[in-house]
Amino acid sequence: MNPTQLLKTGLLTLALSLASPCHAVAQAEVLVSVGPLQVTATDLESALSSFPFADRVPGMDEQDQAALRGDMLQRLVASRLLSLEAKRLGLDEDPAYLKELEDFRLGLLYRHYMDRLREKLSLNESVEADMRAQFAGDPEGLAAARSAYLAEEYRALRYHTIQSLRERYHIEVYEGRIRTGGATPPETVLLQGDGLRIRYAELIANQPKPPSNPAWVREQLYKRAELITVARAAEESGVDVSDKLASYARERLPALLMERRQREWTADEQALQAYYAAHPQIGRIEERRHIGQLVSATRDEAESLRERIEQGESLFELAAQYSIDPYGRERQGDMGWQVEGRGYPALEQVLAELQDHEVSPVVETPMGFHLVTILERRPGGQKTYRAVQDRVAQLWIGQQLSGYMNELSERYQVVWHLMDQVDAP
Numbered sequence: 001m002n003p004t005q006l007l008k009t010g011l012l013t014l015a016l017s018l019a020s021p022c023h024a025v026a027q028a029e030v031l032v033s034v035g036p037l038q039v040t041a042t043d044l045e046s047a048l049s050s051f052p053f054a055d056r057v058p059g060m061d062e063q064d065q066a067a068l069r070g071d072m073l074q075r076l077v078a079s080r081l082l083s084l085e086a087k088r089l090g091l092d093e094d095p096a097y098l099k100e101l102e103d104f105r106l107g108l109l110y111r112h113y114m115d116r117l118r119e120k121l122s123l124n125e126s127v128e129a130d131m132r133a134q135f136a137g138d139p140e141g142l143a144a145a146r147s148a149y150l151a152e153e154y155r156a157l158r159y160h161t162i163q164s165l166r167e168r169y170h171i172e173v174y175e176g177r178i179r180t181g182g183a184t185p186p187e188t189v190l191l192q193g194d195g196l197r198i199r200y201a202e203l204i205a206n207q208p209k210p211p212s213n214p215a216w217v218r219e220q221l222y223k224r225a226e227l228i229t230v231a232r233a234a235e236e237s238g239v240d241v242s243d244k245l246a247s248y249a250r251e252r253l254p255a256l257l258m259e260r261r262q263r264e265w266t267a268d269e270q271a272l273q274a275y276y277a278a279h280p281q282i283g284r285i286e287e288r289r290h291i292g293q294l295v296s297a298t299r300d301e302a303e304s305l306r307e308r309i310e311q312g313e314s315l316f317e318l319a320a321q322y323s324i325d326p327y328g329r330e331r332q333g334d335m336g337w338q339v340e341g342r343g344y345p346a347l348e349q350v351l352a353e354l355q356d357h358e359v360s361p362v363v364e365t366p367m368g369f370h371l372v373t374i375l376e377r378r379p380g381g382q383k384t385y386r387a388v389q390d391r392v393a394q395l396w397i398g399q400q401l402s403g404y405m406n407e408l409s410e411r412y413q414v415v416w417h418l419m420d421q422v423d424a425p
Contacts, residue, residue, distance in 0.1 A: 018415070031073060034080035035412035039073065047072050081408040082254035090255055099205070104248050109231035110240040117161060121153050165229045168199055171192040173225070178217050182210025190217075191225050196232065257262040263398045266393045276385045276392045277397075283383035284389075286340040289351060291373040292333045295321040296369040302369035308332050317371060324368055340380060347372065 001241060013089040032039040048069065091097060118263060122130070123146060131149075135142035171193035176421025178184055178200075187203035195237060203220040204210055211217060226283075266272065276282060292315055296302035309315050328335060341348060344365040354360055356374050385392065 029417075031416075031418045032077050032268065033139075033413070033415040033417065034077055035084050035414075036079045037084065039076045043076055044069060044073055045341035049077060057347065076272045077414060079254045080406060081405065081412055081414070082257050084412050085408055086118040086257040088252075089210075089257070091260075092253055097253070097256055100244065100252065101249055104226050105241060105245050106231040106302050108244055109234040109239055110227050112239050112241065113230050113234035113237070115156070117156060117157060121150050121157065154317075161230070162226055165233055166225075169196055169232070171196065171225065171229065173221065173269070175218055175221075178221075180212070180214055182212050184217070193229075196228055198228070222270065231322075231370045237403050261400075261404065262397050265397055272389070272396055273385055275396050276352075279395070280382065282384070282395060285381045285383060288337050288339055288378040290377065291330050291335040291338050292316060292319070292349075292373045292375055293325070293335050294323045294371045295325040296322065296326060296371075297324050297368055299362055299364065299369050302371060306359060306362060306371055309371070315359060316372060350382055413425060 016352050028036045029041045031041060031044060048057065051057065051068075051072070052222060057068065060068070086092060089369055109380060127149065131342055132140055135145060158279065173191050174189065177188050177190055182204075184200045186199065186204075188200040189197055190203070191198040198215070202219060203224060226373060294302075294305060294315055296305060300323070308318065316333040319328055323329040323333060334392055340351075344353070344367070346363050346365055350360045350363050351372065351374065354372070355378065358373060360370070360372045
C-alpha cells in the first residue's frame with residue numbers, strides 16, 4: 001500500500017469511528033458520492049448485517065469496528081464504480097445478462113410457490129397417533145418417519161399441482177420434434193401454452209455443443225416447463241420478487257464486468273510469465289528447519305550456558321532447566337519444525353548461515369538472548385510457473401485491478417463526504 005493509500009485508509013478509519021453506532025449518524029446520510037450514485041449510512045449498515053460474522057461485530061473494540069466499516073465502505077464504493085462502468089459499456093443490455101436475470105426471477109417465484117405448497121402439508125391426527133405408537137421410545141425413528149411421510153405427500157401434491165397448471169395454461173409438449181444427434185433446429189418450438197413457449201435454443205444455450213442425446217433434451221424440457229408454469233402461477237397469485245431481483249441485479253452487474261476484465265487480464269500468457277519472472281517469490285518454497293533453542297534473560301547468562309554446551313553439556317537439558325521461554329522449557333528446547341523467514345530477523349539471519357548441529361552465537365531479540373541449533377532441515381526450492389499458474393493469475397489480477405479502480409475513480413468522481421467528520425469534534 002502506497003503512502004497515499006495509507007493516509008486515506010487512516011483518515012477513513014478515523015471517520016468511520018465517528019460514524020459507528022457509538023456516535024449518532026442519520027441512516028439516510030450520504031457517506032460517499034460516486035458519480036450520480038450514493039452510498040448512505042443505511043447501505044453501510046445493510047452490508048455489515050450481511051457480513052459472515054456480523055454477530056461478532058458488536059464485541060469488537062471501536063477501532064476494529066471502524067476498520068471493518070472502512071473496508072466495507074470501500075467495497076461499496078468499488079461496486080458503484082463497476083456498476084457505472086458496466087452500464088457505460090452496455091452490459092446491462094447484454095442478452096446473456098438479461099437471461100440470467102430472468103432465470104433468477106423465475107427461480108425466486110418457483111421457490112416461493114413451492115414453499116407455500118409445503119406449508120400446506122401436515123400429519124393428520126390418526127397418522128400421527130399410529131406413528132407415535134409404532135416408534136414409542138424412539139424419537140429419532142419417529143422424526144425420520146414423519147419426514148419420510150411428508151416427503152411422499154409433497155411428491156404427490158407437487159405432481160398433481162403441475163398437472164393442474166398444465167391444464168390451466170393449456171400446455172402442449174412436442175417431444176416428437178426432438179431429433180437425434182443434436183440436429184433439432186434452434187427455433188423449434190417444443191412446448192406451447194397460454195402465453196408460454198419453449199424453443200430448443202433455450203434448452204441448449206449453455207452447452208458447448210448441441211447434445212446428441214434426446215433423453216437429455218426431454219429432461220431439460222420438462223424441468224424448464226415446470227419452472228415457468230409454477231413461476232407464472234406464483235406471479236398470478238400476487239407474489240412480488242422485485243426487491244430481491246433488483247438487489248441481485250445490483251450485485252451481479254459489477255461481478256459480470258469483473259469476470260470479463262479478469263478474462264482479458266489473464267488472456268496474455270506472456271504477460272503472466274513475465275510477471276512471475278519478476279516476482280519469483282510467488283513460487284518460492286521456504287526451507288523448513290527443526291530447531292532447538294534456549295532463551296536466557298541476560299547476555300552474560302547466555303554466554304555462560306553456551307560455554308557449558310561447548311564443553312559437552314546438552315542444549316536441550318539446559319533449556320529444560322534455564323530457558324525463560326515457557327513453551328521451549330516445557331519441551332526441553334525442542335521447538336519443532338519452523339518455516340524459514342517466520343521468526344525474528346536477527347534469528348533468521350543467524351539461522352541462514354548456521355550449519356546443522358552447530359550452536360549459534362548469542363542472538364538478542366525482544367524475547368531475550370537466544371542460543372539456537374538446527375537438528376535437521378528440509379531444503380526449499382522454486383516451483384515452476386505452471387505449478388503456480390493460478391496463484392500468479394490471482395496476483396496479476398489484483399495488480400491490474402488496483403490501476404483499473406484508480407482509472408474508474410477518475411472517470412466517475414468519488415466524493416468522500418464522511419471525511420468531513422474528521423474535524424467535527
